[in-house]
Amino acid sequence: MPDHPKQPVIVLLTSHWVTMAGVALVTLAGFSWLFALPANIRGNVSNPYIGLLTFIAIPVVFFAGLALIPIGIALGRRKAAEALSTPIDRRAAWRRAGMFFAIMTMANLVIGSQLTYRAVEHMETTQFCGQSCHVMKPEFTAHLLPPHQQIACATCHIVPGATGWIRAKMAGTNQLLAVTFNTFPRPIESGLESNRLVSSADTCEQCHARGKVIGPRLRMHSSFKDDETNTRTETVLMMLVGGGNTGGIHGAHMGPGVRIRYAASDKKRQTIPWVEYSNGGATRTYLADGTTPDAARALPTFEMQCVDCHNRAAHSFELAEHAVDHAMATARISATLPFVKKTGVELLKATYSSEDDAAQKIPARLNTFYQQKYGDIWAKRSNDVQLAGQALLAIYRSNVFPDLKVTWGTYPNNVGHIDDPGCFRCHDGGHSTADKKVITQDCSTCHQMLATDEADPAILKTLGLGEAPK
Ligand code: HEC
Ligand code: HEC
Ligand code: HEC
Ligand code: HEC
Ligand code: HEC
Known part of the structure; x- marks a missing residue:
């Protein structure tokens, strides 16, 4: 027993x-x-x-x-x-x-x-998405700026509901593997490029009503020239945003019944050879000069939505010139330091091996410039020079990420047409229907130009604005 x-x-x-x-x-x-x-x-x-x-x-x-x-x-x-x-x-x-x-x-x-x-x-927090992994640093950094800094990454990047959640976790697992095995692309593909964007109906339109009528909006851009005195000029535009049945920029593409489809021949969707417009009644098909209907038919098509224009709504990177203009207009860089615009832009555009390298060289080289060329200014205003050096470095840090190969202009911005093709991807005067109707390039359909690079535009005095920063 x-x-x-x-x-x-x-x-x-x-x-x-x-x-x-x-x-x-x-x-x-x-x-x-x-x-x-x-x-x-x-x-x-x-x-x-x-x-x-x-x-x-x-x-x-x-x-x-x-x-x-x-x-x-x-x-x-x-x-x-x-x-x-x-x-x-x-x-x-x-x-x-x-x-x-x-x-x-x-x-x-x-x-x-x-x-x-x-x-x-x-896993839904901005901290987890944006900071657990250094790969997200450019987007996390840009997202710290208004207007969407309070909005969690998941609000725009995950479709609400269970399937969206599961899909996001699967994509997240793939991304984790790509980071672990170091197979992710540098730079990371933009949202439009990887075709992973959530429809604006599930994202932007949770907060912004598609049919809202928005009146004309005044926009001012101050620029500074490359000369010794950094000559300041103003561009003043009245943007005809519109919406709903009132036409304008929003109404023309997002108004009731309006549907615009387009075909792109590159992944970043910067070249658009085919556009189809319909508003319930009429349908018009536009082809870019030199495109045949057969060639267009072979391309992937997309339906136009908010992010086709506002693609950088949450992660807007600046070009060096604009960033310095903006810092000067808002007095983060003193506009009375000789050649500060030209020198600042040159320092920003130079190549640095890493962020630390830039952190050391940008302020140091600005100091050297004034010490060597403007000894009298350096003697009296070294504090202003050092503040300018720090402001330049801050600009560099929010726009250039050497280890991820993100630099000036890596991610095009589609709202506008000066720095990137933007609106002119379609509104270039070269997209026409068989009966020769053209997608307009008439400047005044999108904005009233109230002043273009003028030193002291009368319109600002009329509006009582003087030299107001935007
Ligand atoms: C207000 C909506 C919104 C929020 C909030 C948002 N994103 Fe995005 N994100 C977008 C859009 C729109 C794109 C597509 C940009 C493009 O295609 O040019 C994008 C693109 C990206 C990309 C692809 C690379 C690129 O720069 O295009 C990454 C990575 C990314 N976002 C990460 C994040 C992270 C991390 C957060 C939170 C810190 C976040 N996003 C918050 C809307 C948003
Ligand atoms: C969770 C709510 C929310 C979501 C989602 C959201 N936004 Fe916004 N958005 C806001 C708020 C609030 C403001 C105004 C912020 C301010 O005035 O400071 C704003 C401002 C804006 C502006 C004005 C920017 C400016 O410089 O004044 C644009 C353009 C915009 N949003 C586009 C978008 C697009 C495109 C999407 C989708 C990719 C989106 N928003 C998603 C809440 C949201
Ligand atoms: C055809 C391109 C285009 C599309 C599509 C588009 N927008 Fe806009 N939107 C613009 C332009 C251009 C402006 C004016 C930009 C500026 O000067 O700041 C603007 C302005 C805005 C503003 C700022 C208005 C203000 O009060 O200053 C918001 C918010 C906005 N859009 C949200 C949206 C949302 C949400 C959608 C999708 C439902 C959308 N937009 C679709 C081009 C577009
Ligand atoms: C994918 C192509 C495409 C892009 C990109 C695009 N548009 Fe359009 N836009 C169209 C089409 C198509 C029409 C309508 C043409 C028609 O009536 O047949 C239109 C019409 C307009 C109209 C009305 C024109 C009129 O004659 O009344 C305005 C204003 C406008 N767009 C502004 C913009 C702005 C601002 C941008 C950039 C932020 C932009 N569009 C980007 C395709 C585009
Ligand atoms: C399809 C719409 C559209 C057409 C057509 C158009 N623009 Fe624009 N333009 C825009 C948008 C959108 C912006 C960006 C507004 C902003 O900066 O807030 C812009 C900005 C500008 C700026 C200011 C750039 C800056 O950063 O200071 C100038 C200058 C300008 N446009 C000139 C013109 C001229 C000249 C024409 C006629 C040949 C023209 N535009 C036609 C939509 C258009």
């Missing part, structure tokens, strides 16, 4: 090393969770890596441990059964073990569901 069991069945059942490893992991995760409880209750932490640890690593360890426990029990079952003498012994022992596991499971469900909830929630 075998001996009576000397140990409770629970000990026998859990004595397999796999189970013990599982229990150790669950305990470790449980204690870490207790330590991180304040952060878990708040739901956020300031450091992205602590965020990864608290909200992602702890649950992973916890659930891995939970999974190991039953596996170990199954593996160690026979040994436990052999150690029990009679069927009656066995039944009583199993009942006690069952109770123990039921209670433990309840406790683990409570902790586990809370962990899962926080993990899922954390």
Whole structure:
């Protein structure tokens, strides 16, 4: 007759090393969770890596441990059964073990569901999307600027609902693999390029009504010339935004019943040889000069939506000239430092091996420029020069990311037509129907030009604005 069991069945059942490893992991995760409880209750932490640890690593360890426990029990079952003498012994022992596991499971469900909830929630935060991984640095940095800095990445990048969530997690897993094995493209493809954008009906239009009528909007751009005195000029435009049934820029493309489809011959959608316009009644097909209908038919087509124009709504990068103009117009760089526009742009456009290299050289070279060429200015105004150096560096840091091959102009902006093709991808005067109707290039259909690069435009005085920064 075998001996009576000397140990409770629970000990026998859990004595397999796999189970013990599982229990150790669950305990470790449980204690870490207790330590991180304040952060878990708040739901956020300031450091992205602590965020990864608290909200992602702890649950992973916890659930891995939970999974190991039953596996170990199954593996160690026979040994436990052999150690029990009679069927009656066995039944009583199993009942006690069952109770123990039921209670433990309840406790683990409570902790586990809370962990899962926080993990899922954390994966939707701007911190997780933008800062856990250095690859997102350009977009994260640009997203810190208005107008959308308060809006979580997930609001625009994940389709609301369960399928969207699953799709986003699958794409996220692929991206994680690409980063781990270093196979991701540099620069990262733009949203339009990778064709991963969520329809504006599910994103932009949650907050902006498509049919809203927007009156004319005054836009002012100050520019500074390359001369010694950085001569300032103003461009003043009245943008005819419109909307709904009133026509204008929004009404023409997004008004009731209007549908515009286009075909692009490059992935960034900068070359558009075919455009189809319909408004319920009329349908008009425009072909770019030199394109045959057959060639156009072979290309992928897209339906025009908000991001075909506002593609950089959340991640707008600037060109060096505009960024310096803007910094000078808003007094972050003193416009009375001789040649500061020209020198600043040159320093920004030079090549640096890394951000640290730029951080060292940009301010230092600006200092040297004034020390060598304008000793008197340097003697009196070295503080202004140093502030200008820091402002230039800040511009560099928000636009150039050497390790990700993002530099001036990497991501074209489609609202406009001066720096990138933008509106003129279609409105270039070269897109026409068979009966010679052309997509207009008439300047005044989109904006009234109130002043173009004028030194002291009368219109600003009329409006009572003087030399107001925009
Ligand atoms: C207001 C909506 C919105 C928000 C919020 C937003 N994005 Fe985007 N994002 C876009 C659009 C639109 C594009 C497509 C840009 C293009 O094709 O030119 C894009 C493109 C991207 C790209 C592709 C590369 C590129 O620059 O085009 C990445 C990566 C990206 N976003 C990451 C993020 C991250 C990280 C956050 C949060 C920090 C975020 N986005 C928040 C709308 C948004
Ligand atoms: C969660 C709400 C929300 C979503 C989603 C959203 N926006 Fe906005 N957007 C805002 C708010 C709020 C402002 C005004 C911010 C301000 O005035 O400071 C704004 C401002 C703007 C502006 C004016 C910019 C300026 O310089 O004044 C544009 C253009 C714009 N949004 C386009 C878009 C596009 C395109 C999308 C989709 C890719 C989008 N928005 C998604 C809330 C949103
Ligand atoms: C054909 C291109 C085009 C499309 C499509 C388009 N917009 Fe615009 N939108 C513009 C232009 C151009 C302006 C004026 C830009 C400027 O000077 O700031 C503008 C201005 C705006 C503004 C700022 C208005 C203000 O009060 O200053 C918002 C917000 C906006 N658009 C949102 C949207 C949304 C949302 C959609 C999609 C439903 C959309 N736009 C579709 C071209 C477009
Ligand atoms: C994909 C091609 C495409 C792009 C890009 C595009 N448009 Fe258009 N636009 C059209 C078409 C097509 C029409 C309507 C032509 C027609 O009536 O048959 C139109 C009409 C207009 C009209 C009305 C013209 C009129 O005669 O009343 C305005 C204003 C306008 N667009 C402004 C813009 C602005 C501003 C941008 C850039 C921010 C832009 N468009 C970008 C295709 C485009
Ligand atoms: C299809 C619409 C459209 C047409 C046609 C058009 N523009 Fe524009 N233009 C825009 C938009 C959009 C912007 C950007 C507005 C902004 O900066 O807020 C712009 C900006 C400008 C700017 C200011 C650039 C800056 O950064 O200072 C100038 C200058 C200009 N346009 C000149 C012209 C001239 C000249 C014509 C006629 C040959 C013309 N545009 C035709 C839509 C158009």
